[in-house]
Amino acid sequence: MATLTTRHFELTGADGGPLRGDVRTAGDGKGRPVVVICHGFKGFKDWGFFPHLATRAARAGMTAVSFNFSGSGVGPDGESFSEPERFARQTFSNDLEDLRIVFDAIDRGQLVPGLAARPAEVYGLFGHSRGGGVAALYAAAYDAVGALVTWSAIANVLRWDDATVAEWRSKGSIDIVNARTGDILPLRTDVLDDIMERGDALDIERAARQMAIPWLIVHGDGDEAVPVSDARRLEAAASGKNTELRIISGGSHTFGARHPWGGDTPELNAAMDATVDWFTRHLL
Secondary structure, rough: OOOEEEEEEEOOOOOOEEEEEEEEEEOOOOOOOOEEEOOOOOOOOOOOOOHHHHHHHOOOOOOOEOOOOOOOOOOOOOOOOOOOHHHHOOOOHHHHHHHHHHHHHHHOOOOOOOOOOOOHOEEEEEEEEEHHHHHHHHEEEEEEEOOOEEEOOOOOOOOHHHHEEEEHHHHHHHEEEEEOOOEEEEOOOOHHHHHHHHHHHHOOHHHHHHHHOOOOOOOOOOOOOOOHHHHHHHHHOOOOOOOEEEEEOOOOOOOOOOOOOOOOHHHHHHHHHHHHHHHHHHHH
């Protein structure tokens, strides 16, 4: 069996700054289907379960590509929110452009010398939380994706009530607290402007109605951040034979995973098993 390797890459992201990522694969990765992994809001590629999911996919015969969105705010150490201004200016449109940049780099063989994806129907895309919504938007708009898995995905991009939005616009920013580190990260109104300006292009349920590829929707019934009703809305919108909803009993927003990594849980293992099986069935 070929040795599993992790290689780092850096591209130019949608905001003009560095877009940092990792490629996990066996051997030189040639001939393996590629799965691209998207983190969520306040997340990053090395948070909690992401490296373990990427490793599971790589050991199952795929090449796993994970990266930090250019608006993640996480700096070159891969752990600290040392780029707060980039976090402040994040938008959904930039997330989608970051994804396009990553896919284009895979197509061109730029991530790892000699690594290029096979035909487009064998690309896989994974997203968690906000990253799940972004992944659904991307998969519906581009033919480059052949199979999709989302965990705890949002069903709409506007997650704030009218009072919060009004105060946000009045002050010009809203403070986002990272519970793990205590960091306070101002978020400017760019994301609100983007939502208002892009309209249907950022309508996740509309994207779900257009979805034609195999899509596994995974959600915990104990999700404290994104209600399980979002998953049911996405399934109802997709309403196709290629879509499957998997509700994880007792699953939280992260299926019990923490950062720093504290080990797996039955709920997380159930989500990972379902995910790897989905990509194995539809990509290999």
